[in-house]
Amino acid sequence: MADIKGRLRQVLVESLDLRREPDTIPDTNLVAELGLDSINTIEFLIWVESEFGIEIADEDLSVDLIDDLSRLAAYVEQRSQQTVAN
Amino acid sequence: MASKSRVIAIITEGATPQLLDRWTAEGRLPNFARLLTEGTRGDLVADGVPYEPPGLVSLLTGQPPGEHGVFSYWSCHTPEYRPRVENGESSRHPLLWRLPDLKGVRFASVGLFGTHPPAPMDGWVVSYPMQLTLRACYPPGLHRELAGHGIAPTHDTAIWWHGQAKESFVPDVLEADRRRGAAALLLYGKGADVVLVNLTSIDRLSHIYWQELELGPEHTADSAVFAAYQTADRVIGDALDRADEQTTVLAFSEIGFGPLRSYCAVNDDLADAGLLVRNTDGAGNTTVDWSATTAFEAVQGTHGVNINLRGRYQQGTVAPQDYHKVRADVAEQLAAVINPRTGRPMFAAVSPSEEIYQGAAVTEAPDLILEPADWRYLPLGDQTWAKKVHRTWQSAWHRRESYWALAGPATARANAVAAPVDITATLVHLLGRDVPATLPGKPLTA
Numbered sequence: 001m002a003d004i005k006g007r008l009r010q011v012l013v014e015s016l017d018l019r020r021e022p023d024t025i026p027d028t029n030l031v032a033e034l035g036l037d038s039i040n041t042i043e044f045l046i047w048v049e050s051e052f053g054i055e056i057a058d059e060d061l062s063v064d065l066i067d068d069l070s071r072l073a074a075y076v077e078q079r080s081q082q083t084v085a086n
Numbered sequence: 087m088a089s090k091s092r093v094i095a096i097i098t099e100g101a102t103p104q105l106l107d108r109w110t111a112e113g114r115l116p117n118f119a120r121l122l123t124e125g126t127r128g129d130l131v132a133d134g135v136p137y138e139p140p141g142l143v144s145l146l147t148g149q150p151p152g153e154h155g156v157f158s159y160w161s162c163h164t165p166e167y168r169p170r171v172e173n174g175e176s177s178r179h180p181l182l183w184r185l186p187d188l189k190g191v192r193f194a195s196v197g198l199f200g201t202h203p204p205a206p207m208d209g210w211v212v213s214y215p216m217q218l219t220l221r222a223c224y225p226p227g228l229h230r231e232l233a234g235h236g237i238a239p240t241h242d243t244a245i246w247w248h249g250q251a252k253e254s255f256v257p258d259v260l261e262a263d264r265r266r267g268a269a270a271l272l273l274y275g276k277g278a279d280v281v282l283v284n285l286t287s288i289d290r291l292s293h294i295y296w297q298e299l300e301l302g303p304e305h306t307a308d309s310a311v312f313a314a315y316q317t318a319d320r321v322i323g324d325a326l327d328r329a330d331e332q333t334t335v336l337a338f339s340e341i342g343f344g345p346l347r348s349y350c351a352v353n354d355d356l357a358d359a360g361l362l363v364r365n366t367d368g369a370g371n372t373t374v375d376w377s378a379t380t381a382f383e384a385v386q387g388t389h390g391v392n393i394n395l396r397g398r399y400q401q402g403t404v405a406p407q408d409y410h411k412v413r414a415d416v417a418e419q420l421a422a423v424i425n426p427r428t429g430r431p432m433f434a435a436v437s438p439s440e441e442i443y444q445g446a447a448v449t450e451a452p453d454l455i456l457e458p459a460d461w462r463y464l465p466l467g468d469q470t471w472a473k474k475v476h477r478t479w480q481s482a483w484h485r486r487e488s489y490w491a492l493a494g495p496a497t498a499r500a501n502a503v504a505a506p507v508d509i510t511a512t513l514v515h516l517l518g519r520d521v522p523a524t525l526p527g528k529p530l531t532a
Contacts (some may be wrong), residue, residue, distance in 0.1 A: 015233075021258040038218060039258065046229050047218050058219045 008053060015047035016040050025068045041053040042065055048072075054079040091495065093516045094274055094281045094325045095509075096267075097145075098318040099138060100289030103129070103300075104488045114306070116313060117323030118491075121337060124326075125216050125493025126500040128530065130338050133505055134442045135455065136484040137387045139172060139287065140145040143200040144506035145282075148514075152440075153177045154202065157448030160214065160385045160471055162393065162452050165400045167376060168470055169385040171216045174200050178447050181443070182280075182510065187522040188232070194273035196239075197266045197284040206234040210273050212239045212266070212283065222437060235272060237265040239285070242286055247294060247476065256310045258292065260317045263287040267321030270413035271328050280513060285321060287314035288486075292343045296482030320341065326493065327478040334494030334516050340506050342485035349466040349478055350422070352383045352456065359419045372447025376401035381416045381454075386467030386477060390439070390452020391416065411528070415437065417454055425463055436461040461485065490530065498530040 009022035016034065017026075026033055036044070044066065045056050053078060065072055110119040112260060114483075119240050121127075132141055133150050139159050140151040146152050154177040160169030161176070172182070183193040184207075193209040195201050202213035204224035211224045221359075222241060223229045232238055240262040247255055263285040270283035288311070295310035306312050322493075325335045356362035365377035374382060376394065380403060382391030395401035402413050417436040425432040435457040440448050442455045454466050464483055466472065489506050496516055511527030514520075519528060 038246070040242050042220060042244060043233065043238055043243075045114065046233075049220060050230060056220055058217060058221070061218045061220075 001070070001073050001077065004052075004076055005069050008069055008073060008076070011047045011051050011066065012044060014042045025069070029067065030069065031063055031067045036066060048076065052076050052080055054083050089261055090332050091209045091516055091518050092274075092279050092281075093269065093281070093332075094329060094333060095513060096270075096322055096335070096337045097142075097282070097284040098288055098315075098322075098337055098339050099284055099286050099486060100292050100320060100337040100341055100484070101318065102292075102344065102485065103310075103315045103487060105343075106489060109306070109312070115149050117319045117326060118315075118337075120326055120334065121491050121493050125335075126498045127153060127490055127491035128490060128498070128500065128502040128504060130340070130488045130509070132341055132484075132486045132488070135387070135389045136341040136486045138484075139199050141506050142198050143177050143282070145340065146181050146195075146200050147177055147200060148182065148507055148510035148522075148527055150443070150445060150505070150507055150526065152295040152445030152451070154445075155450035155453050157390075157443075158385050158388050159199070161386045162227055162388055162390060162450060163398060163521055164397070166462060167374075167382075167399060168184035169468060173216065174205075174213070174292065175203075176200075179205045181210060182513075185522060188514065188519065189519075191517060191519075193282070194278035194280070196277075196280045197286065198269045199281055199284075209278060210276075210364070211238060211504070212269060215241055215243060218243055222513075232265075232269050233270070236269070237268040237272070239269065240265060242290065247290075249476065249479070250430055252295070252310060256295075256313065259287045259290055260313060262315070262320070263317045265438070267317075271323075271418050272326055274325075274328065274333075275285070279517060283319050283321070284526070287317055288339075289315075289341070289343070292482050296343070296345060296480075325371060330492060331440050334496050336490070336512070336516075338367045338490035338504075338509055338510070339488040341481050342488040344485040345462055346464060346481055346483045347462040348464075348483055349480075350425065350432065350463050351466045352423075353466075355359045355420060355423045356381050356383075356391070361419065365374045368402035369459055377403065380404060380412060380524040382392060383465060383468050385470070386472045388452050388467065389456045389458070389465050390467075391412075391420065391436075391452045391454040391456065395453075420454070420456065425460065427463060428460060429506050432463065433458050492530070496531045504530055514523060 154351040194351045196212045199214040202215045204211040204213045247257045291310040291314045298309040361380040363375040367447045420436045421433040439451040507527035511521045511529045515529035
């Protein structure tokens, strides 16, 4: 899980062109901390799909999913396992 | 005509001829002026009720609304009375790039309603999703590719107006159009034979900020609507600059625009006539009693009224054998409605849908179509979706009259009056192809 969170931090920095080091990104409250909105969230999650080789379903798109890095990492892990199983 | 002819078609959605003429004459839109000077122009008149979905799907299929069956962003009839979101699978006719007659033509389509979900094709699509999605591009890697050029697609559903300050809304709307224009030209550079790009900011900002134009011409430079026209103007300029000698640049809008004073709830008129019954609970919430209702407003933007037909609706009250008589009675009642704001008739005509739309899909249209007597006062429409888009806050709505203009190697009939299907036929003709017999449009270039 820690590895996934580390990769997610890196993707956040690259996809949103953030001027900060990945390890300075906190685990929680990402929407307020990074100024995430419906535009850059889409951008970030498309990069997440590409980075992890998963598909994020439209019905799973929510503020809750991207506001908490642990929750998003768990989701990525679950989708990765589903992808492997399929 | 050379077989390698290409087309860049730019939809300046909502552009109205009066503003185009005024601002080009004042030198404010130099690239529109270039297009008009170097090429030819004429009027475009929408079929039936002027609304983006029927117009765009007509462009994409070459068929009129009565044939393709898309009259709104939402379906007009569902058994449970709740309009369902329409998409590219709602049309009864294939998109242009699926026509056998156009095999071998590489299309690129950016931001047109009616193209979502994007399906595999010999070309590129940035669709127009009606919800947040990560799957609005074909090929799937197109989003990342465009992002790599700093022009990641942003969809209108991600830029929602909820009453926020102009400064925090308008720039995002304009930026979305700038990116659409840039993406279209990038795909032109990758070899698309036909590039279709829909710029939506004129429409979106005209709905919300039209009242700024009524402050007087000295406020034009600061108006959001003018900023949208300027954005479209830059896209047209870029296209004219990039187009080679075999490429035609075609600009048009499927709808025009004009002022709005108020939406008027036709359901109130139907209730006054005893044709619609409402229940109110203890908390003051009002709902329609479908089991006692004869007629009700169709989804917003269709200017339609539906008959509560048994078999079509879960609680239909009108027997099929009574349909035509009941519809005629409802039409008669509505024709007599007076607009309390003007003291004049509310509607110039109340027509059976088959008098407005012709084709195999006319049953998808509302049963009656209302022609406003004064287009500043328009039918409110079903409220299921209207509240989500803050419809009652708008200060302008569509008009039928808009424009087309083209410049390039082909010549068109100046001042010809076009329907949306004529634009499709023109695209095909500009490619050097015969217009398929199944398409009813007439090329402006013939």
